[in-house]
Amino acid sequence: MPDPTQLSKLTNLSEFSTLELAQALAARLTINEKDWHRLKSNRKARAGEQAAAALIFLLKDQPEEALARFRQASGWLDKSISAPPCPTHGHGNS
Numbered sequence: 001m002p003d004p005t006q007l008s009k010l011t012n013l014s015e016f017s018t019l020e021l022a023q024a025l026a027a028r029l030t031i032n033e034k035d036w037h038r039l040k041s042n043r044k045a046r047a048g049e050q051a052a053a054a055l056i057f058l059l060k061d062q063p064e065e066a067l068a069r070f071r072q073a074s075g076w077l078d079k080s081i082s083a084p085p086c087p088t089h090g091h092g093n094s
Contacts, residue, residue, distance in 0.1 A: 019059045026052035040083040047076040 013021065029048045031039045039045045054069030075081035 022055045043076045047073040
């Protein structure tokens with residue numbers, strides 16, 4: 001049986017729509033600017049970010065956009081895509 005604190009949290013979650021919960025998850029999984037360089041090649045972080053975005057598009061009845069994000073998430077996990085080099089570092093920039 002869940003403790004009262006966990007039960008209270010679960011009850012509070014029922015106050016939100018499925019879309020709002022998905023948006024909160026996406027916000028939590030989004031790589032922010034200060035963590036970008038550290039996590040830009042982190043496959044789990046990038047896949048999670050894309051999968052959460054896909055879920056939002058799916059809930060908004062935009063299956064084509066959802067599928068594109070799910071494919072990107074899959075690409076991160078199966079290593080078929082990688083992060084491009086940062087345009088502000090090296091590569092002959094003056």
